[in-house]
């Protein structure tokens with residue numbers, strides 16, 4: 593057991609991360625799923641080109657949007673994370689099993705359609721898994737600290753940018769948090785949709801025996817990124833205190849969606 597707080601992701605253990613945070617659909621995962629289901633229901637995302645930025649090894653963030661969009665590119669700094677996505681997309685038998693998240697996603701969608709507590713069939717699960725696999729496009733290396741995190745060719749390429757629990761872990765200072773946010777802004781087309789989740793007020797997080805750095809940011813700092821220079825029109829901005837969730841007990845969950853403004857408001 594080491595007490596050092598890690599900032600570089602060379603030793604990031606994909607399976608430990610999945611086992612730490614994705615064995616149950618409760619808590620933070622439940623809130624994210626419901627938020628994503630609502631975004632997909634409320635916004636016209638048909639035919640959208642989507643990027644899941646710093647996706648890690650997870651596909652739970654794209655289970656809803658896959659039903660409407662054209663294609664989803666996934667990018668991360670750590671090759672092992674992309675390899676885990678590739679393994680799942682290929683249907684390898686040793687890939688992580690996301691079925692409990694698929695069931696939850698389908699139940700959330702049915703609840704929004706007025707059918708609460710729906711029973712989900714094995715066929716529905718299989719169909720959603722197949723659809724998500726079909727929608728996954730390129731698996732790309734990215735570095736949020738670069739002005740162009742995916743290279744200049746990807747400037748303004750995407751209609752939807754999903755950023756889930758990443759900027760606060762990548763950035764080592766508030767200045768860097770702001771810079772990385774500015775870098776990611778350039779990936780979106782004008783009028784594109786940002787879906788952004790942040791665990792605020794947290795100084796670290798566990799992955800197995802290791803402890804990773806998290807920048808302590810307030811919901812206000814998160815909100816300022818959207819409103820600064822009128823870059824985004826806020827659609828939803830939800831702040832929830834997470835209680836009784838084990839290692840997340842001191843955290844504040846921020847769930848937000850926003851439209852990139854084509855011309856700054858004055």
Ligand SMILES: C[S@@+](CC[C@H](N)C(=O)[O-])C[C@H]1O[C@@H](n2cnc3c(N)ncnc32)[C@H](O)[C@@H]1O
Nearest residue numbers: 646647648669670734735736756757758761762
């Ligand atoms: C806490 S994980 C979040 C993963 C996933 N989005 C989720 O919701 O579970 C933080 C992610 O940031 C990635 N990361 C670390 N440094 C990065 C960088 N410089 N640029 C882009 N991603 C980075 C890590 O590889 C890791 O997948």
